[in-house]
């Protein structure tokens with residue numbers, strides 16, 4: 001049976017099948033992914049009104065691909081006082097944001113109370129805002145730095161007002177590639193265990209994959225399959241987000257970058273392999289808005305949000321990293337033939353625009 005028939009019969013895709021999907025022409029692959037997307041979500045494209053806050057860039061880790069950390073290529077270290085973080089969240093709330101997405105570096109000088117106190121302070125000021133915060137990599141750092149178990153950190157997050165976890169820090173699970181690009185960061189197993197434990201608390205999270213650097217296609221598929229296995233167990237992932245590697249200002253020596261075709265193929269294959277993760281996000285900050293809009297026809301049904309301001313990808317050269325007015329965002333989705341649906345952080349529909 002051909003891989004196309006297998007997909008159309010609704011059979012599960014394994015490593016060999018997924019590699020065969022990469023060999024299909026872009027249009028056939030897009031059609032398959034679009035059939036799956038339509039069956040799951042019709043023409044709806046989800047987004048939310050959110051604010052990214054990156055409270056510190058001081059980091060004890062040394063990921064090669066990083067342009068954000070002050071100890072790598074960024075000459076301007078900063079750590080935001082909690083009052084400034086709350087004020088930023090407050091302003092975002094007044095502008096209609098319903099979520100703050102808070103991720104940052106592994107700052108050994110800030111103290112545990114700074115990390116946890118910011119969530120508590122945000123919730124005290126804005127009880128209804130959704131706090132999506134702390135990647136599994138940050139959680140692992142806090143546990144190691146302060147001699148806590150992962151369970152203790154997760155419980156403290158819940159107690160201090162974190163509602164859901166973002167999907168960052170996953171990078172690429174393959175141990176060899178991971179060692180090369182971000183040795184010292186949470187291990188692949190550690191990343192998956194932390195999400196498992198979070199899901200066991202009845203909480204939701206997302207999952208990312210950083211691609212387009214030194215990894216090969218099979219490493220991407222392996223990454224997806226490890227996520228699919230955990231999702232079979234817990235059902236706790238809302239969304240998968242393939243992030244396109246940004247090439248500037250870092251120590252990773254990458255000579256060839258993925259083409260638009262390769263990015264779209266990876267999106268489409270993600271949709272087909274991850275049959276149990278409901279949403280696939282084209283994160284326009286790293287994919288560029290134009291490619292993200294096209295990705296809607298290659299399986300993606302979520303375009304993240306208006307963001308307002310983003311520092312991590314911007315440091316690595318992402319040109320489209322500074323937010324987008326809501327009206328523009330909605331019009332772009334409509335003009336590309338899809339239905340913009342504003343959602344909350346857990347994918348409850350708030351408004352069909």
Ligand code: SF4
Nearest residue numbers: 059061063066069105
């Ligand atoms: S990617 Fe994150 S953990 Fe790695 S060096 Fe940069 S800020 Fe630190």
